[in-house]
Amino acid sequence: MLLIKCPHCGERPEIEFHCGGEAHIARPLDPSQLDDVQWAELLFYRANTKGVMAERWNHLHGCQRWFNALRNTVSDKILRTYMMGEPRPYIGGEAQGAATGTLSYPAPGERSK
Amino acid sequence: MSDHEMIAERRDVFHAVDNLTKPSNNESCAISVAAPALRFGLRMDATAAAAAGKPAGFDLSQSINSLRQSVADAASGRLSARLGPDEWLLIAETGADAAEALMAGLTADLGDVAHTLVDVSHRNLAIELTGSAAADVLNTGCPLDLGDQAFPVGTATRTLFAKAEIILCRCENVGQQPLYRVECWRSFGRYMHAYLQESAELIGARV
Numbered sequence: 264m265l266l267i268k269c270p271h272c273g274e275r276p277e278i279e280f281h282c283g284g285e286a287h288i289a290r291p292l293d294p295s296q297l298d299d300v301q302w303a304e305l306l307f308y309r310a311n312t313k314g315v316m317a318e319r320w321n322h323l324h325g326c327q328r329w330f331n332a333l334r335n336t337v338s339d340k341i342l343r344t345y346m347m348g349e350p351r352p353y354i355g356g357e358a359q360g361a362a363t364g365t366l367s368y369p370a371p372g373e374r375s376k
Numbered sequence: 377m378s379d380h381e382m383i384a385e386r387r388d389v390f391h392a393v394d395n396l397t398k399p400s401n402n403e404s405c406a407i408s409v410a411a412p413a414l415r416f417g418l419r420m421d422a423t424a425a426a427a428a429g430k431p432a433g434f435d436l437s438q439s440i441n442s443l444r445q446s447v448a449d450a451a452s453g454r455l456s457a458r459l460g461p462d463e464w465l466l467i468a469e470t471g472a473d474a475a476e477a478l479m480a481g482l483t484a485d486l487g488d489v490a491h492t493l494v495d496v497s498h499r500n501l502a503i504e505l506t507g508s509a510a511a512d513v514l515n516t517g518c519p520l521d522l523g524d525q526a527f528p529v530g531t532a533t534r535t536l537f538a539k540a541e542i543i544l545c546r547c548e549n550v551g552q553q554p555l556y557r558v559e560c561w562r563s564f565g566r567y568m569h570a571y572l573q574e575s576a577e578l579i580g581a582r583v
């Protein structure tokens with residue numbers, strides 16, 4: 264069984280956790296200004312990274328708090344966990360993401376329609 | 377309340393369970409259902425909680441995943457388990473008729489500090505395990521390291537036991553023996569008790 268390090272509780276068995284998908288997706292401040300394509304991209308388009316990916320995790324059967332984790336989607340190794348609200352860390356020579364340091368794919372609206 | 381039509385009756389979770397006190401062949405783990413208790417779910421900011429002292433005798437000053445147990449003062453029999461950065465489970469081993477008074481006491485002591493306080497007395501029940509094999513029995517369904525270093529007296533956390541979510545508390549030892557209190561939802565009560573009892577028998581049969 265994998266051990267996952269909750270930032271609040273320390274290392275705990277993986278069955279206590281739940282993955283909430285890609286992290287650092289900024290919600291639009293005014294959703295009514297988005298057109299259908301932008302809205303669809305926000306809801307459904309994800310980077311689906313092969314390699315290190317930032318994900319949201321919840322310590323569901325523990326402290327029940329959300330946090331972020333860097334997980335290698337090839338090896339399933341969780342490289343680091345960090346608090347909600349903290350910027351995504353880049354570790355071990357990993358290539359930096361987009362200029363914002365968060366999104367590794369075009370932001371909603373920047374994708375060709 | 378007397379004006380309301382009775383639509384349901386609260387029954388003891390263990391009604392018609394005939395082997396509740398069946399002697400196990402494992403002498404090193406005694407399993408018993410704890411007496412009914414009052415329980416409150418408290419959510420409040422961690423900094424505010426640290427400043428709140430001991431509302432109604434409940435000590436909120438502990439670190440995450442630990443338990444404070446007041447035994448020797450007026451607030452005897454009160455447990456406070458800090459389950460997360462801003463969440464506590466408060467347990468008072470007192471009569472059910474004291475719920476309103478205790479709630480009022482907590483509310484008065486917390487004063488203007490923003491918080492939510494919910495009476496969850498009847499949501500949970502507790503099963504107690506004691507004896508040298510208690511941790512082994514718990515580990516048949518719970519993957520946590522329950523060794524004395526990883527899970528010493530004064531530890532409390534939400535976790536899993538088989539298919540049930542539980543809150544596991546390591547209370548003060550009874551003599552030399554460890555005492556674990558397992559809080560679970562009452563609808564899981566029979567499942568938890570039967571599972572623990574069966575595990576104790578299996579482990580006892582192996583020794």
Ligand SMILES: [Zn+2]
Nearest residue numbers: 269272322326
């Ligand atoms: Zn946690």
